[in-house]
Amino acid sequence: MNELTTRIVSGVVMIAIALMAAIVGGYYFAVMVAALATGMFYEWMRITRGWGFGWSVAGFVYCLLPALALLWIRDRSGDQGLNLLLWVFIVTWSTDIGAYFAGRRFGKRKLAPTISPNKTVEGLWGGVAAAALLGGAWVWATGLHPAFLVLAPILAAAAQGGDLFESGLKRRAGVKDSGDWLPGHGGLLDRLDGLVPVAVLTSVAVLAGAV
Structure with a gap:
C-alpha cells in the first residue's frame, strides 16, 4: 500500500476503536483513555529527554488534563455525555x-515554515471549514x-495550534515523528496533539457555563 492508503486504513481502524470504546463507555473507555495518556507521556519523555525536570512535569500535565476531560465529558448524564464526546471527536x-486534504490540494502559503514546513494557510482554513x-x-x-x-x-483552530506545538517539540528534539506505533501516522502524540486542546477547552467551556 502507498503512504496515503496506509494512512487512511489505519485512520479508519483507530476511529472505529475510539467510537466503540466511547459508545460502550465505563471501564472500557476509561482503560482506553488511560492507555493513550500513558503512551503519550512515554513519547513526551522520550522526546524531551535531557531537557530538565520542568519538561517532565509539563508533559504529565499535558497528558493528564485531556484524559480527565474526556472521562468527565463521557460521564455526563443521559445522552449528553456521549453526544458531546462524539462532537469533540468529530471536530478534532x-x-x-x-x-x-485542503493542504495537499490547495496549499501554497506556508503557515509556520520554521515549525512545520508542510502546513499551509489553506490547510488551516480547510480544517476550520470541515470542523464547522x-x-x-x-x-x-x-x-x-x-x-x-x-x-x-x-x-x-485550537486543534491546529496543538499540532504546531507538538511539531515544535519534535523540531527542537530533531525527530520526525513522536513514535512509530501507528502506520502512516507516527506516534500517539502525532495523532492526539489536536485532541488535547479540543477536549480541555470543551470541558472548560462547559464548566464555565458558556454552553
Missing part, C-alpha cells in the same frame, strides 16, 4: 482530515447547545 478528526460543517451538523442532529456551532471553528 474533521479538522485533521480537512487540513490534510461536520461539527455543526452533529449539533443540529443531536440537539447540543447552539453555542457549539460557534465553538466548532474556534476549537478547530
